[in-house]
Amino acid sequence: MSSNTLKEFNTIIKDSSSVDVLFGFCYPSTYRAGMTGLALHIFYTLLNAREDTSCERYFRFDTLSPTLSVESKRPLRNNHVIGFSLTYEEDIIHLIQMLDSGNVPVRAEDRSGEDSIVIVGGPVVTANPEPFVDFVDAFVVGEGDLVIHEIVDCAKSGNSRKEVLTELAELRGVYVPAIPKSKVERNIIHNLDSLDYPVAQIIPNVVEGSRLEPVFGKSFLLEVTRGCGHSCRFCLIGHVCQPRRTRSLNKLKDLVRIGTENTPVEKVSMVGSSLGDLDALEDLVCWTVSQNLGVSVPSLRADSVTESLLKCLVQGGQRTLTIAPETGSPELRRSVGKGLEDSDIECAVETAAQAGYNSLKLYFITGLPGETDDDIKASVDMIVKLSKTSGMRVTASVNPFIPKAQTRWEREAQPPLDELRRKLKIVEKGVKGRSKVTIESLDPRNARIQAALSVGDRSLGPVIQTAAKYGGYGGWRRAEKETGISFLSVANDAERLQNELPWEFLRK
Numbered sequence: 304m305s306s307n308t309l310k311e312f313n314t315i316i317k318d319s320s321s322v323d324v325l326f327g328f329c330y331p332s333t334y335r336a337g338m339t340g341l342a343l344h345i346f347y348t349l350l351n352a353r354e355d356t357s358c359e360r361y362f363r364f365d366t367l368s369p370t371l372s373v374e375s376k377r378p379l380r381n382n383h384v385i386g387f388s389l390t391y392e393e394d395i396i397h398l399i400q401m402l403d404s405g406n407v408p409v410r411a412e413d414r415s416g417e418d419s420i421v422i423v424g425g426p427v428v429t430a431n432p433e434p435f436v437d438f439v440d441a442f443v444v445g446e447g448d449l450v451i452h453e454i455v456d457c458a459k460s461g462n463s464r465k466e467v468l469t470e471l472a473e474l475r476g477v478y479v480p481a482i483p484k485s486k487v488e489r490n491i492i493h494n495l496d497s498l499d500y501p502v503a504q505i506i507p508n509v510v511e512g513s514r515l516e517p518v519f520g521k522s523f524l525l526e527v528t529r530g531c532g533h534s535c536r537f538c539l540i541g542h543v544c545q546p547r548r549t550r551s552l553n554k555l556k557d558l559v560r561i562g563t564e565n566t567p568v569e570k571v572s573m574v575g576s577s578l579g580d581l582d583a584l585e586d587l588v589c590w591t592v593s594q595n596l597g598v599s600v601p602s603l604r605a606d607s608v609t610e611s612l613l614k615c616l617v618q619g620g621q622r623t624l625t626i627a628p629e630t631g632s633p634e635l636r637r638s639v640g641k642g643l644e645d646s647d648i649e650c651a652v653e654t655a656a657q658a659g660y661n662s663l664k665l666y667f668i669t670g671l672p673g674e675t676d677d678d679i680k681a682s683v684d685m686i687v688k689l690s691k692t693s694g695m696r697v698t699a700s701v702n703p704f705i706p707k708a709q710t711r712w713e714r715e716a717q718p719p720l721d722e723l724r725r726k727l728k729i730v731e732k733g734v735k736g737r738s739k740v741t742i743e744s745l746d747p748r749n750a751r752i753q754a755a756l757s758v759g760d761r762s763l764g765p766v767i768q769t770a771a772k773y774g775g776y777g778g779w780r781r782a783e784k785e786t787g788i789s790f791l792s793v794a795n796d797a798e799r800l801q802n803e804l805p806w807e808f809l810r811k
């Protein structure tokens with residue numbers, strides 16, 4: 304389906320000639336993924352609430368064109384500011400492709416005069432923007448809803464591109480590579496209740512199962528918490544989105560009431576990490592169900608699951624329990640910092656089966672620092688045991704370890720490709736013939752790309768730009784050859800593991 308036929312509720316179309324600032328909000332991947340993220344709804348609402356600004360959306364895939372807005376077909380390059388939300392490192396390729404096909408100079412140094420200001424935000428660049436500096440005028444480091452109005456004010460008041468960038472560089476939480484600072488402080492909101500929240504969210508008018516349907520279905524996204532109170536050694540969110548903050552129960556109920564009056568949905572999807580830590584979660588879920596609304600929650604920590612919570616979730620239509628043991632080995636799980644025992648996981652799954660759940664999604668990581676083959680076999684044993692004892696259908700997502708900037712494992716190497724493949728095979732072989740078990744995995748080659756972009760530095764610019772011309776894994780190999788820059792081995796480069804890290808200036 305293209306945006307020719309795409310119908311949506313709650314879109315906002317303004318007369319471009321009656322506003323001062325045209326803002327293009329871009330998601331460098333599919334419409335479905337972009338519409339599932341809360342960032343799009345937050346910025347769309349905040350920006351369009353301003354009388355002086357018109358914000359329209361662009362997606363790399365699935366709409367009429369990546370360079371014509373969904374709302375009014377406004378050409379990408381007509382925007383004064385183009386803002387990207389970068390959720391996954393490898394989407395930098397799509398970001399470059401969108402700029403290129405929209406006739407916006409790809410390299411920041413080639414932009415001048417009337418060219419749009421290109422801004423990128425999200426956890427990836429909050430942790431390490433350096434590999435992307437060639438393509439971006441300004442990065443938002445930390446929580447963008449705290450600084451978005453100041454960014455628009457700069458775009459409106461600056462008399463020249465240089466003046467706008469100079470003003471942007473002075474803002475807390477904004478990093479302008481052309482105007483380096485010795486220190487960039489991250490913006491963090493302390494009181495979530497005080498933030499404006501999107502209560503009239505855009506919903507595509509598509510049938511269930513359509514590829515344009517958001518991942519959680521047509522639902523009102525309710526941000527319950529931000530950040531995480533844990534800090535598992537590998538986890539980006541657990542490190543760059545600290546501390547965990549929570550909306551009050553009264554505020555959350557108000558948002559559900561007002562949100563479902565203004566958004567044509569019958570379901571609430573709760574958003575936040577480690578939601579089970581929240582004392583009021585059961586109250587919130589059961590109250591939401593009592594309002595005749597469906598409800599879904601993301602992955603829960605196994606030690607936070609209670610029978611009454613799960614029963615309410617079943618009443619609200621949730622039938623899949625999602626847990627992330629990370630590994631079947633209790634010792635390795637301790638080393639990861641997960642703080643979960645086997646008994647917590649077994650107990651949560653048993654409780655879910657009794658409450659009426661019929662499927663289980665488990666997340667594991669292979670190639671963790673210090674992992675042995677016995678640890679992998681322990682993961683297989685856990686998958687098999689949980690499938691047998693619960694009788695539920697089990698999907699185990701087994702993904703390679705990816706070292707991420709600013710985590711406690713930022714200096715750890717990623718095992719070689721062959722090793723990652725071999726480890727994955729142990730898992731696949733271990734569950735072979737079990738009809739109720741499915742294994743899903745990120746291709747280790749993609750994990751390689753993601754790792755290089757996570758911990759790389761600004762020398763990667765040319766290889767990224769060249770890879771964007773070709774696409775796919777083969778494109779990265781070809782780009783390595785053409786530029787002479789080793790890219791795919793960045794994450795296990797021995798020197799990298801010793802040197803000063805490129806993102807040190809972000810955590811001073």
Ligand code: SF4
Nearest residue numbers: 531533535538541576
């Ligand atoms: S893995 Fe989950 S619990 Fe651990 S830090 Fe990340 S979000 Fe928090």
